Amino acid sequence: MPTKTLRIPTPDGQADAFAAFPDGGGRHPGVLMYMDAFGTRPVLREMARELARHGYYVLVPNLYYRHGPEPVIELPEHIGEEIRPAVFDRLMPLFTAHTTERALRDADAYLGFLTAQPEVGAGPVAVTGYCMGGALAMRTAAAHPDKVAAVAGFHPSTLVTDAPDSPHRVFPRITAQVHLGLAEGDMTPESSSELSRALDAAGVGHTAEIYPGTVHGFTMADTDAFDPSGLQRHWDRLIPLLDRTLADR
Numbered sequence: 001m002p003t004k005t006l007r008i009p010t011p012d013g014q015a016d017a018f019a020a021f022p023d024g025g026g027r028h029p030g031v032l033m034y035m036d037a038f039g040t041r042p043v044l045r046e047m048a049r050e051l052a053r054h055g056y057y058v059l060v061p062n063l064y065y066r067h068g069p070e071p072v073i074e075l076p077e078h079i080g081e082e083i084r085p086a087v088f089d090r091l092m093p094l095f096t097a098h099t100t101e102r103a104l105r106d107a108d109a110y111l112g113f114l115t116a117q118p119e120v121g122a123g124p125v126a127v128t129g130y131c132m133g134g135a136l137a138m139r140t141a142a143a144h145p146d147k148v149a150a151v152a153g154f155h156p157s158t159l160v161t162d163a164p165d166s167p168h169r170v171f172p173r174i175t176a177q178v179h180l181g182l183a184e185g186d187m188t189p190e191s192s193s194e195l196s197r198a199l200d201a202a203g204v205g206h207t208a209e210i211y212p213g214t215v216h217g218f219t220m221a222d223t224d225a226f227d228p229s230g231l232q233r234h235w236d237r238l239i240p241l242l243d244r245t246l247a248d249r
Contacts, residue, residue, distance in 0.1 A: 034133025
């Protein structure tokens with residue numbers, strides 16, 4: 001499985017990134033994979049490799065690059081519940097500094113870089129993300145409807161708020177096929193209803209489901225939230241979505 005460590009030029013500097021893609025040469029559909037709040041690390045690189053085994057070029061940028069290359073903060077091999085609050089205390093300044101304006105500026109750079117890679121085929125790409133990356137994936141799809149054919153978010157951070165820039169307010173600009181895989185407790189019933197209305201109003205093909213028995217973070221094997229059946233369900237939803245929308249690219 002070929003992999004690369006890359007540096008992506010952005011308006012604010014250079015974002016370090018990881019890429020995985022199929023062996024044997026040729027060009028492949030591109031997938032931009034957004035990290036969760038804990039940042040780029042071995043578990044996300046393994047997930048990128050797994051997706052690449054299905055025929056995709058997967059780019060995983062370090063969203064916290066303005067604060068330094070990976071690892072921006074040192075993380076334990078396993079993020080248990082007993083240390084999770086202390087880890088989040090260290091991550092919070094990085095998370096809050098990653099504003100919507102910065103995220104969209106970066107998205108332009110990431111998509112331009114991804115589609116320019118010699119291993120990436122012509123045509124639209126997909127964007128997928130976890131936790132904070134799920135909301136960023138939706139924003140990216142809305143900002144680039146001509147480039148993004150599929151978007152998926154898993155245990156996404158808050159998608160429905162009262163704020164003027166709430167993620168759900170940009171859904172009408174999305175043209176991509178959408179899948180959202182939610183953990184139990186990720187949304188209140190009221191927020192879930194509002195999310196469904198926003199997706200329906202966007203007029204695009206979409207699925208949004210609660211993965212039974214999961215908690216926020218269920219895809220991440222290096223945390224106590226990890227749920228193997230939830231991770232498998234995520235692959236069972238994500239890979240067919242990509243195959244439907246990108247297979248002929």
